[in-house]
Amino acid sequence: MRLTSFILGAAAALTLSTPSLAQELTAITGGRVLTGTSVIENGTVVLRDGRIVSVGTSAAPSGARIIDARGKIVTPGFVAVDSGLGGSEVSSVRGSNDLSSSANSVSAAFDVSYGLDPWSFTLPVARLGGVTRAIVTPSHAGGGGGGHAHDDSDFAGVGSAGLQSPSLFAGQAAVIHLAEGTDILVKPRVAMVAPFGEAGAGIAGGARGAQFTQFKETLAEVRLFARNRSAYDRAGLRDLSLSRADLEALIPVANGTMPLIVTVHRAADIQQVLRLGREEGVKLILDGAEEGWLVADQIAAAGVPVLLNPIANLPSSFEMRAARMENAAALQAAGVVIAIKGNEGSTHRARDIRYNAGNAVSHGLSYEAAIAAITVNPARIFGMAGQFGELKAGAAADVVIWSGDPLEPLSQAEAVYIGGEAQSMTSRQFLLRDRYRNGGVQANGMPPAYGQ
Structure with missing residues (x-):
């Protein structure tokens, strides 16, 4: 009893x-x-x-x-973009950082959603700053994706001979929520990530032109594979530069259904990335775009959104000679959909997105646009409009x-x-x-x- x-x-x-x-x-x-x-x-x-x-x-x-x-x-609730939340505990401790892969047999196919940690100490800290959702992105050469800076050589590939080493692609992003519980994944594989500009050139052999050529050739191989899977399975297709897993992962990028997050800074590089998007039918999201204000009208005309840190205003490299704190205001005024990022990869300082939005307001961005840039705009950019980020x-x-x-x-x-x-x-x-x-x-x- x-x-x-x-x-x-x-x-x-x-x-x-x-x-x-x-x-x-x-x-x-x-x-x-x-x-x-x-x-x-x-x-x-x-x-x-x-x-x-x-x-x-x-x-x-x-x-x-x-x-x-x-x-x-x-x-x-605010939405952290280009984030490492749940994927990295201490960026300098490799075993606690699941945001990057150096295997050249798994690059585009690398899926950050499998490394998410619902018990990460970073989540409650971000939540106290009003962050309730995040777009978790892979890290790569050049500091984009998860926001941790790395030397290009950190991503030198290892693995099967004949495959791209290192690869042009960092992997696939995921959407998470920050609620307490054991399952924070909302949606995996929402975008592919790749560095361009100096970082991309370093991967492709040292020149920007080499990367663009290699990128176009890679998409051609992906389309060839998609048309001839059966021939590939019976070894009746020429050798390709990516593993089967990577080829499969890139099909939605090649057919324009999965957006490609491109880390790019220099205005000239932004122009060439927009040209690449037109030529290849790739759906683009620009990440960084510190010199975007110089070509804001072109970005707007292409209908390409931008993930940016509005307080990035120092010429820390030749790619960012024209960086300025009015970048967010200029892009928004031109009609570009913007999302404001936090600092240091929106991991340990994800809560900074509201401070960055406030700084953007003090440099010309309207208050309403700043609120949208940390709420509704990220949801729109990643195809989840009406699902979160808006009351x-x-x-x-x-x-x-x-x-x-x-x-x-x-x-x-x-x-x-x-x-x-x-x-x-x-x-x-x-x-x-x-x-x-x-x-x-x-x-x-x-x-x-x-x-x-």
Whole structure:
């Protein structure tokens, strides 16, 4: 009898601890609501079953649980692009960094989604900065993808003779959410990643022209393979420079259904990448584009979005001689869809995306455009418009309640909801702070491990 009672009691407790609370009707009321595309004063955001039911000025529905946001600002969760979140713990410790592969038999086919760590200490820190989703991208020569800088030689390939070594491609990006739990993957293989400019030239033999020629030849081989799989399987096709896995992975790039994230900085290189996209029918996303303002009209005319860091304003190389903090404003004014990145690969400093957006506003970008660049625009760029990054009916209930203007450094996230679930507002850093704030000694004079 006692065992039965215990089992029933445990089952009841388990039921209460499941996401059923997230399934109840909840209304966040009275706040200044920034939807990602508009502003609603004294707004009401209604959530249920992990989704947004409605956003507007109506009263809360009858029976809804009320969350009072008067005097606060309510936004969608921010989206970190070109991120290493969940894929890298300490970038200098190779065993904890799953953002790159040096095997030339697995380059384009490298899928970062298989290395994601839901227990990464970086996730709660980013979440406290209002980040609820991220586009995790592979690292590569030139510092793009995950944002960790590497020397070109770090990516020298090893493996089967005759294959590209190193490869032109870094691998495939994935979308994650930052909610507590054991499965953070939202969608794998959302884009392919490749470096161009100086980094790409270094991979291809030292000259930009060599890389473009090799890239076009690679796409030709991919299309040849796609038309002749059976001949390839019976060894009836000429030798190709990529493994079968890489050839398969590049088919959606070659047919224009998977976007190619191109890390590029110099205006002249941007022009040539746009030309390549036209000639080969490749769907492009520019990453970096520090000199993009010089050719903003051309980028806009091509309909190519840009992932950028608006505070990249130093001529740190010959590729970035014309870098300036007005880059984001100039691109947006020309009609380019932009997404603002964090610093250092949006891994340990992913929360900086809101500070960077604020800096962009101080250099000419409109406030509304800055909010869009860290919410709705990333979702649009990666083919997930309406699914997250915006407070609208049907979108994921990723909602952040702020103490003040989210682009002001002193404002803090007071509540974070991902998929309608309230998230913990602490992190390992806070726990360590609290443990050692008094020198690691408790009131009884003993170290923390000994308790009170």
